[in-house]
Amino acid sequence: GESVGLHLPTLSVQEGDNSIINCAYSNSASDYFIWYKQESGKGPQFIIDIRSNMDKRQGQRVTVLLNKTVKHLSLQIAATQPGDSAVYFCAEIVMNRDDKIIFGKGTRLHILP
Amino acid sequence: ETGVTQSPTHLIKTRGQQVTLRCSSQSGHNTVSWYQQALGQGPQFIFQYYREEENGRGNFPPRFSGLQFPNYSSELNVNALELDDSALYLCATILDRDTQYFGPGTRLTVL
Numbered sequence: 001g002e003s004v005g006l007h008l009p010t011l012s013v014q015e016g017d018n019s020i021i022n023c024a025y026s027n028s029a030s031d032y033f034i035w036y037k038q039e040s041g042k043g044p045q046f047i048i049d050i051r052s053n054m055d056k057r058q059g060q061r062v063t064v065l066l067n068k069t070v071k072h073l074s075l076q077i078a079a080t081q082p083g084d085s086a087v088y089f090c091a092e093i094v095m096n097r098d099d100k101i102i103f104g105k106g107t108r109l110h111i112l113p
Numbered sequence: 114e115t116g117v118t119q120s121p122t123h124l125i126k127t128r129g130q131q132v133t134l135r136c137s138s139q140s141g142h143n144t145v146s147w148y149q150q151a152l153g154q155g156p157q158f159i160f161q162y163y164r165e166e167e168n169g170r171g172n173f174p175p176r177f178s179g180l181q182f183p184n185y186s187s188e189l190n191v192n193a194l195e196l197d198d199s200a201l202y203l204c205a206t207i208l209d210r211d212t213q214y215f216g217p218g219t220r221l222t223v224l
Contacts, residue, residue, distance in 0.1 A: 034212070043117075043203050043215035044156065089155050100146065100169060101205070101213060103155030 012110045019077040021107050023090035026071060030092040034101070035064060035075045037086045044089060047075070077109075085111045117206055117216035125222045130194050134219045136204030137186040144168070145187040146213060147179060150201040162187060191221075199223045 013019045025033070031052050036044035050057045050064045050073075057064050063076040073090050087106040093099055116139035126132050136145060144163050148156035158171035162181035176192040185206070191198055199222050205213040 036215075041217075043218045046212055046214060049212060091155075099144075099213075100158040100161065100171065101148075101156070102158070105153075105155050 009105070010108045010110060012112055013080050014112045015080060015082060017080055019075075019080045019084065019109060021075045021077075021088050021090075021109065023073040023075075023104055024071060025073060025090070025092050027092060027094065027102075028068075028071065029094050030102075031095040032093040033064070033066060033073050034091045034093070035062075035073075036089045036091060036103075037084075038089065038106070039086045047088075080109075080111055082111050082113075085109060117204065117214055119202075119204055119216040119219050121219060122217070123220045123222075125224060126194050127224050128194055128196060130223075131190065131192045132194060132221060134189040134191075134202050134204075134221070135186065136189070136206075136216055137184075138206045142185060142206045144207050145181055145185065146205045147187070147189045148203040148205065148215075149173070150203060150218070152200070156203055159189070194223045196223050 034049040035047040037047050038044045048059045048062050048064050050066050055066050061078045065074045077084055087108050089103050089106045091101045091103045093101055118137050120135045146161040147159040149159055150156040159173050159177055160170040160179055161168045162179055165181045178190045180188045201218040201220050203215050203218045205215045207213055
């Protein structure tokens with residue numbers, strides 16, 4: 001079946017440390033994976049994406065790793081800042097007729113001062 | 114900012130009523146998707162419109178319907194509202210490559 005799940009519902013990280021948010025997915029046919037950040041009262045904000053034919057992609061302060069063997073996705077945030085506090089969703093897309101995004105439940109990232 | 118706007122920002126309705134939510138994009142695109150996000154959950158796909166026609170649908174009953182207009186703005190209509198319809202309703206449109214960008218959402222409360 002289609003599902004995207006997260007290992008931890010809440011993650012607390014010291015400001016300045018690196019954050020790692022993990023995600024497991026079950027649909028081996030997924031073509032495309034996305035990480036979204038959602039702050040309170042706002043819609044999901046695109047952070048970074050990765051195609052299924054890649055295993056790593058880097059952005060500004062963020063890195064996404066994809067391990068298709070174990071169907072695992074992670075988001076690494078370097079030098080975590082207070083503004084990184086939010087709920088983070090991993091999501092998957094099977095590129096077909098409607099390209100619907102399948103979201104997991106989310107991980108809340110809490111930054112400790 | 115994504116340039117995707119939604120209206121209204123908040124709405125309160127009672128059971129049995131009907132509601133219309135709206136979405137528009139500064140740089141129009143021919144694909145728009147709608148999602149429902151219950152409190153503490155990830156967004157759930159409702160349906161997608163492509164060139165003014167429904168292009169795919171999630172596990173939502175027919176009382177959830179939509180429209181897409183020639184200027185690529187879109188509406189989500191929900192009839193016979195139920196308490197469980199209380200949620201944040203999000204629209205998303207593709208602004209570059211294949212990435213879907215979300216609007217800020219409409220918070221619907223059904224009493």
